Amino acid sequence: LIKLDIKRGDRVAIYTRNLVELPLASYAAMKIGAVAIPLNNLLKAGEVNFILEDAQVKLLLTDQATFFQDYRSTDDLAGNPLVGFLDDPANTPEGAFCLKTLMAEASPELAPVEMQPEDLVGIFYTSGTTGFPKGAKMTSKNLVKNNVRMPALILGLLPKEIERKALMVQPLSHIMGYALFLFNLTLGQPLVLLERFHPVRVLEAIQRHQVTTFIGVPAMYSMMLAAGAEKYNLKSVVLWVSGSDEMPADLRKKFIELGQATFFGRSYPALFLEGYGQAETSPISTMCLHSKSFALGPGCIGWKLPGVQLKVVDSKDREIERGQVGELLVKGDHVMPGYWKNRGEAGEKVFTDDGWFHTGDMVRQGKYREYYLVDRKKDVIKHGGYSVFCKEVEEKIAAHPLVEEAALVGVPDEKKGQVPVAFICLRPGAKLTCEELGEWCRQHLAEYKVPRQIILLEAMPRGIALKTDKKALRARYLRGQASVSR
Structure with a gap:
């Protein structure tokens, strides 16, 4: 990247399949002070071009399978970025370079770049109700804080004597997948990464690799059950994890029974962990742990994580009493500093005057200070x-x-x-x-x-x-x- 004259603050977009190269390339950009922009490989050319122009991307890293699904040549790219392909050099398209060739020629020496916790290191684009994607800015502090809290929590849940191994299939370009990959690195936990979701392949991989933690979303669990999850040996799974949407209680109970946790020499059904958050909160703000004998009611998103501040307010941002329904506001080191180019929603205030982030989600707080998602304010x-x-x-x-x-x-x-x-x-x-x-x-x-x-x-x-x-x-x-x- 240095040889390509990528400097501090330059934007580097990574537009690939669900490959390990995506987060690794983003870490390389961050290491030299550049700003990484992971892009979903399902985006069409027009959607990618908007982001390339909006962020004034200097370098685009991609692979041929992703790029040529909607582009004919590098001339079709907006903003005239440098283009590097991750594929073998023999197949590098005209007007681009091969990243593998540059890496082979690169020096292993790297001059240190001084970074501050508040420095911008990433932009995660999320669709906006205005019709244009918004870039949630991420600082080093945002990403690190979430990935310090999570490993400590998971280590406390998993038996010490087991050989930990996780499986995930979320898009690494999405803040949830990106953060979970970083979390596994922080934890030092081996990770089975699948390029795309297919229920049978996931079930086979859990059984074959003796996975102890599976990370998915409710739709994945539903399709796995429909594909015959009960026919597979999933007893290696100690912890099921879900996020992004509410998990149906019956579905959660099924998978708790399919897994198995051993504590103090005795075997129990597995645990189920659900998280709530957004791209703007990098991403987790609350978590809820379920077991066979303990499960909270429908819509429960659990309790706030350490270091996270939450409050429920009315339409004038005044805090309301526990049990009443209002909008959830979030504050903490994990909350983004703002959107790229300050592109918020038309007519909506992103932050309060004293720094609380508007989630746009309507919630109520229960008697044990747990939170319940009632409705989504945003369309x-x-x-x-x-x-x-x-x-x-x-x-x-x-x-x-x-x-x-x-x-x-x-x-x-x-x-x-x-x-x-x-x-x-x-x-x-x-x-x-x-x-x-x-x-x-x-x-x-x-x-x-x-x-x-x-x-x-x-x-x-x-x-x-x-x-x-x-x-x-x-x-x-x-x-x-x-x-x-x-």
Whole structure:
């Protein structure tokens, strides 16, 4: 990187499959004072180009399988960054360089770069309801604080005599996957990393490698159970871990029974750990531990981690009494300093005047000071561990020349938690089938953002303020009254 004239503060984007090279390349950038930007390999060219221009990326590191899924050549990249490929040098495309060749020629000597805890080391882009991704800025302190607390907690839960080994399949470009990878390095725990999720392959890997900790999201657990999890020997698993969305109680109980923990010479069902957080909190703020004999109620996100401050407030940021529903505010060393270019949500305050971060989630506090997630203030669909922000998808669909208006809602799904469904009004006289619009969406949106069903309407239902009535749309779908769908 130094040979490429990457300097302190330069932005380095890593756009690859779920490979170990992604976090390692980001650590290299951070080591010399540059800023790492992990990118999801499911993003389309238009989405990547927005980030390249927005962050003024100087270097893009990628692999051919990821790059050529939507790009034809390096000339299609916005912002004219340097481009390095992780593949073998014989196949390096024109206009790019091979990172392996540069590494072979590089000197092992590295002049130390003085860094401060508040220095910017990473930017994690998360979809915004404004229709544009927002870059959550991460400092060295943000990432380190979360990964000091977590290993201490896990070490206290796992029996000392076992040989620890974790398996994860989350995208390393996502803050959850990125932080968990760093956490495993901090813990010194061997990690089985799979490139993509497939329920049977995950179950086989747990059994073959005698995994003691599995880290997933609720949708993964649901698909693993549907794939016959009970037929596999999963007794090596002491700790199941989940995040990103609420875990159904029945599903959690199933996996607790499938694993096994041994304490003081006696065997017990496994433990189940759930975490709550966001990209902006790097990512974990609260945790909740369940066992066969102890489980908190639906929606419980547990207790705050050491060093984390939480409070529940009303619409004017005034703290409310325990048991009342309000927005959760967070403060601590793990909270981002802000968004890149200060791009918050239109009309929303990201931080209070005294530094509390607005999560946008509505919660209440229980009598034991545990927290329960009641609703999501933001218009977001939780789809298989991914956040699909409705406004972003709606604006992308509305960009089609034959579409007059689009509305996206989330509907329940047994495997994914929620799936996006789009309601569309066409321009007067326009003729467009749901199949044609669906194909257009697949060309312009990451796969997890593509509506699973498209419904054509003559007119959108409106509320009193003439806003689209999404409750009516969702109810219409659930009643099965949609007349035309894909």
